[in-house]
Amino acid sequence: MSAQVHTMRSDASATRRRLFGSAMTYSFLVAVAVVYIFPFVISIITSFKTEPDATANPLSVTPHPVTTTAFHQLSADNDFFTWVKNSIIVTLSVTFLRVFLDSLAGYALARLRFRGRGAAFATIVAVMAVPGVVLLIPKFLIIRQFGMYDTYYGMIVPLLVDAAGVFIMKNFFESIPVSVEESARIDGASLFRIYWSIVLPMARPALVTLFILSFQGSWNELAHFIISAQSTSLNTLTKGVAQLASGQLGSGNRYPLKLAASMLMTIPVAVLFFIFQRRIMNASEGAVKE
Amino acid sequence: MAAITFDDVTKTYGDGYRAVSDLNLDVKDGEFVVLVGPSGCGKTTALRMIAGLEEITGGQIRIGDRVVNNLPPGDRDVAMVFQNYALYPHMTVAENIGFALRMRKVPKAEARQRIQETARVIGLTDHLDRKPRQLSGGQRQRVAMGRAIVREPQVFLMDEPLSNLDAKLRVQMRAEIARIQRQLSVTTVYVTHDQVEAMTMGDRVAVMRKGVLQQFDAPQLLYEQPANLFVASFIGSPAMNMLEGTIEADGCRVGSAVLPIPSALTAFGGKHVAVGIRPEALSLAAGGDRPRLSGRVQTVEALGPEQLAHVEVEARPVLATEVLEGLVDADDAHELAELVDENRATVVARLEASATVRPDDQVELAVDVRRLQFFDLDTGLACR
Numbered sequence: 001m002s003a004q005v006h007t008m009r010s011d012a013s014a015t016r017r018r019l020f021g022s023a024m025t026y027s028f029l030v031a032v033a034v035v036y037i038f039p040f041v042i043s044i045i046t047s048f049k050t051e052p053d054a055t056a057n058p059l060s061v062t063p064h065p066v067t068t069t070a071f072h073q074l075s076a077d078n079d080f081f082t083w084v085k086n087s088i089i090v091t092l093s094v095t096f097l098r099v100f101l102d103s104l105a106g107y108a109l110a111r112l113r114f115r116g117r118g119a120a121f122a123t124i125v126a127v128m129a130v131p132g133v134v135l136l137i138p139k140f141l142i143i144r145q146f147g148m149y150d151t152y153y154g155m156i157v158p159l160l161v162d163a164a165g166v167f168i169m170k171n172f173f174e175s176i177p178v179s180v181e182e183s184a185r186i187d188g189a190s191l192f193r194i195y196w197s198i199v200l201p202m203a204r205p206a207l208v209t210l211f212i213l214s215f216q217g218s219w220n221e222l223a224h225f226i227i228s229a230q231s232t233s234l235n236t237l238t239k240g241v242a243q244l245a246s247g248q249l250g251s252g253n254r255y256p257l258k259l260a261a262s263m264l265m266t267i268p269v270a271v272l273f274f275i276f277q278r279r280i281m282n283a284s285e286g287a288v289k290e
Numbered sequence: 291m292a293a294i295t296f297d298d299v300t301k302t303y304g305d306g307y308r309a310v311s312d313l314n315l316d317v318k319d320g321e322f323v324v325l326v327g328p329s330g331c332g333k334t335t336a337l338r339m340i341a342g343l344e345e346i347t348g349g350q351i352r353i354g355d356r357v358v359n360n361l362p363p364g365d366r367d368v369a370m371v372f373q374n375y376a377l378y379p380h381m382t383v384a385e386n387i388g389f390a391l392r393m394r395k396v397p398k399a400e401a402r403q404r405i406q407e408t409a410r411v412i413g414l415t416d417h418l419d420r421k422p423r424q425l426s427g428g429q430r431q432r433v434a435m436g437r438a439i440v441r442e443p444q445v446f447l448m449d450e451p452l453s454n455l456d457a458k459l460r461v462q463m464r465a466e467i468a469r470i471q472r473q474l475s476v477t478t479v480y481v482t483h484d485q486v487e488a489m490t491m492g493d494r495v496a497v498m499r500k501g502v503l504q505q506f507d508a509p510q511l512l513y514e515q516p517a518n519l520f521v522a523s524f525i526g527s528p529a530m531n532m533l534e535g536t537i538e539a540d541g542c543r544v545g546s547a548v549l550p551i552p553s554a555l556t557a558f559g560g561k562h563v564a565v566g567i568r569p570e571a572l573s574l575a576a577g578g579d580r581p582r583l584s585g586r587v588q589t590v591e592a593l594g595p596e597q598l599a600h601v602e603v604e605a606r607p608v609l610a611t612e613v614l615e616g617l618v619d620a621d622d623a624h625e626l627a628e629l630v631d632e633n634r635a636t637v638v639a640r641l642e643a644s645a646t647v648r649p650d651d652q653v654e655l656a657v658d659v660r661r662l663q664f665f666d667l668d669t670g671l672a673c674r
Binding site: 180201 | 341342343362363364365366368369370372373374376377378379380389390393394437441
């Protein structure tokens, strides 16, 4: 009897210790989440504040009064639509072409046997290690040399292939069973047909990942657009908002306007992510007996 | 339909490993040939060379009258069924089956009709709109078969197509494949490491070891007249019992027993040989004058219609590499050799279910001397 009571007491004490441990862990995680999310929340709330309110209470989470003036100002601004248009043109071109070209390069590195394949892949991995900012001046010089400065070409072409994308695609292609491709070869498919009709559909998870990363990367790109174009007519959202933030387009701090523009800028990436995250799934299921 | 000919075909990989050595093989038009052997024997490499998935280092492969050494796989008019099915996961069953027709630009109406006909042959008419992930293992295997059938190729190549199925389904599909092959009369090369599949399905069976063809014969001939120690050990389940013996004037001495020998073997007088005894050539001695081996029963496996008695007899087991490799993978062969007592051999006797034997019983096993096989221990070849 006393042994039973002792066991029940030690069980209760262990449960209490477990609950306390969980409470501490969750408190820490919530604190980290708040620190992470807070700037974003402030950004959204400030875009609905008046300018005096935003200046007087920059960290207040309750706008007094709630206003959409900043959004109206943006919609009345022709420059803003030019930025949106440029961002869309550049981002869509870069995203679709990058996914295509990265996957082609990844497939070649994963499956084709050619001299220098190892060296090519090693170079790509090495490029990944170089900080982007180091390449800005060489990129600028090359863009100038090719006569692409201050054109869409200069903004798009240098972004079309990226080492990380090729790396991701190569590794994914290597996980696809070779026998599926061999089967297609025996069925009479050409190399490009195998890539296009068999391998790409099976690589959907990697393609979706690359699509999101490319879209996000080119939509949020700033440094490259600064060195590749100077005309205001070629400003993208990032460049335009950056100029807003540095006070070039008006006087005062204009926090609501700047943060409204920033918020609108994040919407496409967020929407894209929510649409595509559900599509990241195993596309090879059923191909081979595992 | 076409014959397949291997003329001195060799495959050496970049690292110098020779997977297939001077292979000569003639597969007749419409024949079902099985390539069998342990892992690493070169059977799959040989099959992949027919398909064009492996380059040929030396020699020549012909399909019909054409030398196909340098033809790409799609131009060889062969269809292949892979061990792991290799289906296109994003396509439906109908699209999987019809993919090769699409590549060959077969008119849509004809393709539809051929897909339907194939689906009927493989029994998947109701599953044409499903994706591979919605099918069972057996159904996926049938789709893989269907993909081969619809092409109406000159040659079917099958690379261990049943090894991923469970035992019951394997037996069912074995009969199914044999039926389809007979129905279509397409020349078929089938690779397996399962000798039961090899024996039951093939018109002829090619046994390979370390890239070298050991014997190419009808299944029954392989079983009854193996050309060497390896084939004798590899073909048959349970494996042939191998005991060391010495040819003497009055017969072959095995332990304390003397077994009569065919007259042709007198030429081997004084030679050490391996004596091969199939399990069904041993029976419980009940009178009669058949030569006998006596020993102690170790274990008895009751299989229903028969039982297998493992009996330890006084004789030297044959520990030649060929024998051990026929029983287990090459890597395990040396390990096994170290575990075996050199003076006590365990033989397996296939006995009637009604025979009363129990572990530790002392028994006398009568030997059917007409079914004995003798092998030269120096060369490993059958003494004939």
